[in-house]
Every structure is written in C-alpha cells, then in structure tokens.
Amino acid sequence: MxxxxxxxxxxxxxxxxxxxxxxxxxxxxxxxxxxxxxxxxxxxxxxxxxxxxxxxxxxxxxxxxxxxxxxxxxxxxxxxxxxxxASGEVGGRLRLTAPRSYADAVIGDSLIAFAKAFPDVKLDVHLEDRFVDLVEEGYDIAVRIARLQDSSMIARKLGDFTLALCASPEVIERYGRPERPEDMADKPCICDTNGRWRTNWPFTTPSGERLSVNVSGQLEVNSPVVARRGLLQNLGFAMLPRFAVMDDLASGRLVSVLDDYMVRDGGIYAVYPHRRYLPARVRACVDFLADWHKKHASVG
Missing domain, CATH: 1.10.10.10 (Winged helix-like DNA-binding domain superfamily/Winged helix DNA-binding domain)
Incomplete structure (x- = not known):
C-alpha cells in the first residue's frame, strides 16, 4: 500500500x-x-x-x-x-455544501440535474444551515442565499432571492389581511428561525426605508419546510423564501400579502475559494447551476 x-x-x-x-x-x-x-x-x-x-x-x-x-x-x-x-474530461470528486432549504425546494433539482449531466463527477453534497468555511472544511463550492459579504471568495450569482409573507385563505379571513408591516405585530405568526431575522421580520417601505417588526406566535422552527406545513394547517402567517411556497401560491393554497414591502436585495450565489488552479469540475458545476437557474428563473 x-x-x-x-x-x-x-x-x-x-x-x-x-x-x-x-x-x-x-x-x-x-x-x-x-x-x-x-x-x-x-x-x-x-x-x-x-x-x-x-x-x-x-x-x-x-x-x-x-x-x-x-x-x-x-x-x-x-x-x-x-x-x-487538457484531455477535455470533467470528472473527480466535488464537495458542495448548500442550505437545507435550497435542497428541499424545487431548486434543489439543479443538483440532481448536474449529477445526471456529468456522470464522471462524484458529487458529495452536504446540507448545512450554518455558515461553512470552505477552505477549512475542504469544500469546493458553497451555495449561499444571502446578501454576499465575504470578499475572500469568488462568487457568481445564480439567481434572485425573494421572500414571501403568506398565509392560508382561512387565516386571512379569520384575522384579516395586513395593510402595512406594523399590522403583523398583532397577528399569529410562524417563525422560521433559520432566517437571520428570526422574530424581527424585515420590511422595506416604497421609499426604500428599512424597518423591522417584532412578531410572535405559537410555532417557532428552524425549517421552512415545517413552517410551510404550519401555514397549510392554518397556524398563522409566515415569512419564507418564495421558492419554498411557490407551488402553494400558484395553486391558491396560500396567499401572499404585503408584497410591496418585501426586501429584495438578496441573491442565490455559488461561492468558491480563490485558487491558483480551478478544477474543471468546479467550473462546470458553477456554469451548469447558473444556466439552470437562468432557465428556471421563475422558481427563485
């Protein structure tokens, strides 16, 4: 050996x-x-x-x-x-980390599509809701959903990231439709604690002013998937990534409110370390994800 x-x-x-x-x-x-x-x-x-x-x-x-x-x-x-x-092959092991909310939603299909398109790449996906240090932990790529701040990494924007404040029609009928962000302080809310805002929900006024509203409710959970289930069971309002509730909004099972007050400065990024030599599999994956999101822009 x-x-x-x-x-x-x-x-x-x-x-x-x-x-x-x-x-x-x-x-x-x-x-x-x-x-x-x-x-x-x-x-x-x-x-x-x-x-x-x-x-x-x-x-x-x-x-x-x-x-x-x-x-x-x-x-x-x-x-x-x-x-x-040099021989034109794309293969080898690729370690990628992404938030669970990304993989659990329809946009997580992008990773499966990449694996099918490049069968010689061994795709090792780790789902982490925490902030991962790519260099220290040995990852090739991270998919991040945020306002990007880490300038030590190379980042390519894959798509826009938007939030949706929504509830079931039954909840809106029972508690009323909010007309301004401040109305949420008196409504039952489901808090997805994976979001940086936790129980202080962020909004922006039509003039661009930022504000936050403290909310409360029966359910706090660090999973947009579980929070969505709470929405469908009429537990209240929730602020979630739009891609997590896209199908429910389209079908009418959920209704979005305060759309004009949603913060829209976030994005979905592929992030990777500066390297003297960038493996072809990393380039291929970033290019593929960017192209996939462009073709499926409606899921962001």
Whole structure:
C-alpha cells in the first residue's frame, strides 16, 4: 500500500473527527482506515493520533503532518485535474455544501440535474444551515442565499432571492389581511428561525426605508419546510423564501400579502475559494447551476 493512500486515509479520519465517521463518509471499513493510519505512523516513526474510547485528538506531530499532507494531496489532485482538463474530461470528486432549504425546494433539482449531466463527477453534497468555511472544511463550492459579504471568495450569482409573507385563505379571513408591516405585530405568526431575522421580520417601505417588526406566535422552527406545513394547517402567517411556497401560491393554497414591502436585495450565489488552479469540475458545476437557474428563473 502506497504512502498517498495512507495519507488520504489519515486526512479523511481527521476531517471526520473519528474512524467510524470517516468510514461512513467514504464507504470503507473502520478496521481498514485504522490499519492505514497505523502503517502511516510506523512509516513516519511518530504517533499522529491519540486514540481512546471517549476521545479523539491529534498529537503535536499529527497537527504538523496534517497541514502538510493536505497541501500535498491538494497539489497532487490539482495535477491530476490539469491533465484531465487538457484531455477535455470533467470528472473527480466535488464537495458542495448548500442550505437545507435550497435542497428541499424545487431548486434543489439543479443538483440532481448536474449529477445526471456529468456522470464522471462524484458529487458529495452536504446540507448545512450554518455558515461553512470552505477552505477549512475542504469544500469546493458553497451555495449561499444571502446578501454576499465575504470578499475572500469568488462568487457568481445564480439567481434572485425573494421572500414571501403568506398565509392560508382561512387565516386571512379569520384575522384579516395586513395593510402595512406594523399590522403583523398583532397577528399569529410562524417563525422560521433559520432566517437571520428570526422574530424581527424585515420590511422595506416604497421609499426604500428599512424597518423591522417584532412578531410572535405559537410555532417557532428552524425549517421552512415545517413552517410551510404550519401555514397549510392554518397556524398563522409566515415569512419564507418564495421558492419554498411557490407551488402553494400558484395553486391558491396560500396567499401572499404585503408584497410591496418585501426586501429584495438578496441573491442565490455559488461561492468558491480563490485558487491558483480551478478544477474543471468546479467550473462546470458553477456554469451548469447558473444556466439552470437562468432557465428556471421563475422558481427563485
């Protein structure tokens, strides 16, 4: 077994913070990964990992080795990719992270479409609602829904992002249709706590002035999918990504209100690190997602 294979196994174990988690992630047995790491330690003549039944940590030598190993493997992968690109092939492993709300909605179909279009790319998708550090956590691309602020990354806008404040016809009949943002303070609301606004819902006036209204209600949940179910069960009003309720609005199951007061300065972006060499699979994925969103602009 060659050193590079052992080195990759060591990196996988460190990234997953354990042998069992690494085995599940990459589809190899825990025993095999443990064997590779032991052989690597024998080869370098130093203990790289502290192993106990309750704790997993890197030794000082392990910290130093991990940093250089990641650089070496990255350079080798880049060299392989450059040769593949020269031959016109698009393949290899692509690690992508996206919010759950993106993948759960119809726009998540863009990832499946990319996988079908590029069968030689192993697409490794991780759904995270937290802010992910692409470089530290080893991701190639992040799909982000926000006002973009991180200038250390390259970003390509895939589409617009809009919010919808909506409720079922029954709720509107029972509690009345709000005419201005301030009216929401007295209405039952479902709060999607994944949004940065949480219970302070953002609005903008026709003149461009920003304001927020504190709302409350029976249900607070960190999932637009569950919040949508609450809407359909007549629990109140909710402010959600429009793509999460697009079909319900079209069918009349839900009705949007205060459309003229919705904040519209967000976007859906593909974000990736600055690199000396950008693999063809990353370029292909970003281009594909941008084209997919352009063709399906109505789902944003």
């Amino acid at each position: 060659d050193t590079l294979t052992r080195m990759r196994a060591f990196i996988d174990v460190v990234d997953a913070e354990g042998f069992s988690a690494a085995a599940r992630r990459i589809g190899r047995s825990k025993a095999l990964l443990s064997k590779y790491v032991r052989e690597l330690e024998d080869e370098v003549g130093a203990l790289l990992l502290n192993r106990t039944t309750r704790q997993f940590s890197l030794t000082d030598a392990g910290h130093a080795y991990y940093g250089r190993a990641v650089e070496i493997i990255s350079d080798i992968d880049s060299l392989r990719d450059s040769v593949r690109d």
